[in-house]
Amino acid sequence: MSALPQPAVRGVGLSQIFEGRTIYKNVSFEVARGQVYAILGGSGSGKSTLMKQAIGLLRPAAGRIEVLGRDMYGDRGAGEDDDVLREIGVMFQSGALFGSMSLLQNVMLPLEMYTDLPLAGREAVARTKLGLVGLADAADMNPAEVSGGMTKRAAIARALALDPPLLFLDEPSAGLDPITSAGLDRLILELRDTLGATFVVVTHELASILAIADRCLMLDSVAQGMIAEGDPRELRDSSTQPTVRAFFRREAMA
Amino acid sequence: MTAGSNASVLVSERDGFRVLTYAGRLDAVGAGRVWKSTMWAARQRLPLIFDLARVTLCDTAGATMLVFAEEAQGAPARIEGATPEIEAVVMRVRETPRRPVHEAVSRAQTVRQEAMTAYRDVSDVIVYIGEALVALGKLPMRRRMWRGADFWRTADQAGVRAVPLVLLLGVLIGLILAFQSLVPLRRFGADLYAADLVGISLARELGPLLAAVILSGRTGSAFAAEIGTMKVNEELDALATMGLDSMTMLVLPRLVAATLVMPALTIIMELAGLVGMTMVLKGFGFAPVTVWNQIAYWVVAKDVIGGLVKSMVFGAAIALIGCRAGLTTGVGPRAVGISATRAVVGGIVASIVIDGLFALAFYRLNV
Structure with missing residues (x-):
């Protein structure tokens, strides 16, 4: 990783409108390197949309987003900056594993495309990644044969294939049992500490947010934008915003 | 990186x-x-x-x-x-626990596995045909499971909507066959016999076979894809847990529909072929009446009926193969595509093999 001072991700005045419906407007945030940054919010508040803008899949209606110092929607067109794309890893909500390949082959694919590793090398590295997420024994299974939690973990292993300095995870622990989910949290912290990787995590698992997030931002569909930004523990203890308080206390809104 | x-x-x-x-x-x-x-x-x-x-x-x-x-x-x-x-x-x-990087599977092992798969496939097919027959026999007791709407929809899709294609293909085949056979026959002054040649080959072989190819490509693959998608979406499991027999509910309507539309498609194909042939002969100076008389004399009822019986067997085989391809769909995004391919290839191959068996039987029976 280069020692440049710029943040890993910076969004400035981002907005998104779908068919005349404003999802959010004027969202600005900065993710420092080596941080775990959580994007929170109720369903429909645009969490995944914000992530899609950051990884180059969705051009924002307004505003700009910089990833690792480069404008994602700059001169080279939406998400066409290969150099940036190679330095980010993405885990999609559904896993998005290639169904025609085994888990091992899924993880080996980026290695085959971007490195000169021989076959044995690619396989060894891929098996290490699967071991890291606790899937050493399932490496040769197909995505259709494994459980939902295993699919998520395999997808994280694929996102990790090139050890990217920046990882985007969309709901990594949704639908997982608490033990597996806690294991994933530990994995994220471990990767941050050993590799200095930065994580942007879309989630609404309260326990996970408090355990791993250094900072977070919260989107809200009623306010059509950002309603809070900061350390999640501070927000929990001292936020005066009613939605934020309800979120952290698991209360229904009046 | x-x-x-x-x-x-x-x-x-x-x-x-x-x-x-x-x-x-x-x-x-x-x-x-x-x-x-x-x-x-x-x-x-x-x-x-x-x-x-x-x-x-x-x-x-x-x-x-x-x-x-x-x-x-x-x-x-x-x-x-x-x-x-x-x-x-x-x-x-x-x-980090990591399994060893593995060695390639030996060739002998692969051959043994393939042989086992082939053996299982053959026995599965026999079981499947048996199940279909049992379902057909039990149909009177399971009247509620008979999906009339499914049957009519399939008959419409496989039959009525195939008519334009059948007409086009029939006319073209008639044209081509007549033209190709006229030229050499003319050398012997036997031009008019091109009508018999085309008429008999359409009635006995080409009509049923071409209709089978069309049915296999349009309908067999559709059966496989429909039922295969249902399998992928666990709809077949849902049927089973409701105590409903997928053979009766899904396979039988398709089987009956395909079997019944085939003679109609074959007749249309044959008539279209004769029209195409007549057009060519007319160009060579024969009046349509002459041509039709020639055909009426030489093409006898048993040629036509034999062809229609064959076509029904083709239809049944194609429907069974298409539905089976759907029911045995595997997992993953490629599975439905593989099933559709298996349905088309299996349907065409089965039709031609059955056609050969019919040729043998007709010869022995002197039909």
Whole structure:
């Protein structure tokens, strides 16, 4: 990783409108390197949309987003900056594993495309990644044969294939049992500490947010934008915003 | 992971140790550059020392390479000059459970597996045909499971909507056959017999077979895709848990529809072919009336009826094969596509094989 001072991700005045419906407007945030940054919010508040803008899949209606110092929607067109794309890893909500390949082959694919590793090398590295997420024994299974939690973990292993300095995870622990989910949290912290990787995590698992997030931002569909930004523990203890308080206390809104 | 990734390794020997001095970034790209030299050095059987003092970054890919080399050499290596971060990554990878990189499956094993699969397939097909017959026999007791709407929809899709294609293909085949046979027959002054040639071959062989090819391509594949998608979506399991028989509910309507539309398609195909042929003969100076008289004299009822009976058997075979391809759909995004292909290929091959059997039977029976 280069020692440049710029943040890993910076969004400035981002907005998104779908068919005349404003999802959010004027969202600005900065993710420092080596941080775990959580994007929170109720369903429909645009969490995944914000992530899609950051990884180059969705051009924002307004505003700009910089990833690792480069404008994602700059001169080279939406998400066409290969150099940036190679330095980010993405885990999609559904896993998005290639169904025609085994888990091992899924993880080996980026290695085959971007490195000169021989076959044995690619396989060894891929098996290490699967071991890291606790899937050493399932490496040769197909995505259709494994459980939902295993699919998520395999997808994280694929996102990790090139050890990217920046990882985007969309709901990594949704639908997982608490033990597996806690294991994933530990994995994220471990990767941050050993590799200095930065994580942007879309989630609404309260326990996970408090355990791993250094900072977070919260989107809200009623306010059509950002309603809070900061350390999640501070927000929990001292936020005066009613939605934020309800979120952290698991209360229904009046 | 940047474009400027650089890594190098220097191999030397010191006090009976093999020393590998690395420099640069040991990420996946860097490891790719030095992987082969590392493994070569590890195979020399000398205990290893990894000198990592000049390594700027080592991620799990680089660490995997080091651990893999250790395993190839047989003993943990000594690590020198590593920063605590790098040491942590290597330790982490050492502790990570990892299955060995595996060897290729032997050819004998593959052959045995394939043979077993083929054997199972054949016995499955026999069971399947038996089940279909049982379902047909039990139909009077399971009247509620008979989906009339499904039957009419399938008959419409497989039959009525295929008519334009059948007409087009029939006329073209008639044209082509008549033209191709007229030219040589004319040398013997036997032009008019082109009508018999085309008429008999359409009635006995080409009509049923071409209709079967159309049914297989349009409908057999559709059956496979429909039922295959239902299987992928666990709809078949849902039926089973409701105590409903998928053979009766899904296969029988399609089987009956395909069997019944085939004679109609065949007749239309034959008539269209005769029209095409008449057009050609007219061009060569024969009045349509002459042509039709010629056909009426030479093409007898048993030719036509034999062809229609064959076409029904083709229709049943194509429907059964298409539905079976759907019911046996596997998992994953490619499964439905594979099933559709199996349905089309299986349907066409089965039709031609059955046609051969019919030829033999008709010959023996002197039909």
